[in-house]
Amino acid sequence: MPFELHPRLDADTTWLGDLPLCRVLLSKEDFGPWLILVPRVEGIREIHHLSETDQLQFIRESSWVATKLEAHTNADKLNIAALGNMVPQLHVHHIARFQTDTAWPGPVWGNTNGVLRHDLAQVEITEKWRALLGEIADFTPAG
Secondary structure, eight states: OOOOOOHHHHHHEEEEEEOSSEEEEEESBSSSOEEEEEESOTTOOSGGGSOHHHHHHHHHHHHHHHHHHHHHHOOSEEEEEOOOSSOOSOOEEEEEEOTTSTTTTSOSTTTSOOOBOOHHHHHHHHHHHHHHHTTSTTOEEOO
16 A cells, blocks of 8 residues: 555645655644654554564654754754644654743643744745755655
8 A cells, every 4th residue: 555644744744855764744833843754654653563674764764853953953952752643644743942932841732823834934944954854865855
């Protein structure tokens, strides 16, 4: 069965590209940056449902993305989490957090203003993160 992104993730994000296991998405919310990794494995709801090989690859890819966020945002903290209460498809949020953000120090869920980036701003941040992730040898940009 081919990989299909959950409709809510598709609507709420921009596709940056793919790593060997995961699709990399950028939230449209004007917060973060907020990247999301989605393993391209059908029917997976939890990390421990992945094969051992895919679990290890997921940790590699998550670490690559976290390293880029840390290096290029000067975030006070990275929040990396899988909730899945609203979207059952396994997806893991990688969010750069700042003491000045609207949700600090609480969790982002239910504590942001929900404002989306303007289209031009989303295009600009998409291009920036595609270029930064493009420094990872195994990253294939969307498009």
